[in-house]
Amino acid sequence: MNEVSMEKISPKYQMVLIRKIESAIWHEYKSYKDVKFYIEKWHIVEENWNEFWENFPIILKEPNKEIDLLSTLHKIDGEILLKIAIDLGIETPDFIPSVPIFRNEIKSSYSTASRTFEDAFKQIEEHPDIAIGLVNSALESIVKEILSDERVNIQLKGNETLHCLVDKILKFLRLYPNSDIPNEIKQIGSSLLSICKGIEDLRSAKTKFHGKIEGDYIINDPLYTYFVINSVATVGLFLKNYFEKKIPPKEIVTNDDEIDNLPF
Structure with missing residues (x-):
């Protein structure tokens, strides 16, 4: 940037x-x-x-x-x-390609994650480390929302980290470490898990979200934050869209008799 x-x-x-x-x-x-x-x-x-x-x-x-x-x-x-x-909320897809699509897609169906992601976006330049912590939370929120779907049926304790949550969803989607898929796909699944572990570790070790002492390194370059935010947008979009393809949203069944009896 x-x-x-x-x-x-x-x-x-x-x-x-x-x-x-x-x-x-x-x-x-x-x-x-x-x-x-x-x-x-x-x-x-x-x-x-x-x-x-x-x-x-x-x-x-x-x-x-x-x-x-x-x-x-x-x-x-x-x-x-x-x-x-960016400050005005104008999309700049040529420079932050995944972000505009991600923001639009989570706005309605993942409202908590959307609000957290928007808060992170506003912090990129002034407080890059805070932005990293917030996007970590936004991605956690999306994965928790998916795993809470009754058709997934995965029980959460509530204290799972991003790495743990993504591990669960990848196993549910049979992307890792399922032996029935090509090794190359397993490798990509493993790499996706590593990305989430890196984001989680960055939040814990290089931001002010956990206690720090004098001399500890804190992320202060927005360029790193843009990199992380792009990563979160890419991973979040993939997990959301892949889940919705594998488990399509429930159809709303309308009773025709009820419609016929409406008073207008």
Whole structure:
């Protein structure tokens, strides 16, 4: 993420992204005053007696000195634009490919996980370690929801870790370590389990979710967090969709007689 610049984004995508950001800002803040306040939160200025630097210029209209938002956005580099887009909840699938689909798919059927994932998304830049802990919890929530389905019939104690939960669901889906499937599939299942163990260990050892002392390493680079969030989105999407394919949602049976007797 830190390596992204506008030169690496196609001009066509730049135009689309900037227009989405402009629209989202006006929708959120309504007035020129509040829009300018929002943009100033991203504006950094460094001044010495003979030097002046700013990360981007804020363009003002004449003669009223109101912000020219569109012109200002075109002066902002790619990394900051992407951060603004994420802050506003704008999908950026070319850079975080799994995340937009994941967010949409869990919104209705996994509401607790969805809220947790959205909280994590807001923390990526400012508190990358907190975001990792939250996405770990979001994935746990999805797997628990699946395992609680009466057709799965797996009893949980309530204190299972992510690794333990995913181990149970992979066994239920017969993806690992079932001897009837090709070795390559078993290897992928094993690797998926390892990914979840890595996320869980990262949460425990490299975030503030467990007690830390002076000198302990804490994740502070958002780039690592984007990597973890993409991993969670990919694993979560796969488990959700594979489960729904293997165990389709129950059909709602409607009694035609009841419909015929409705008073309208």
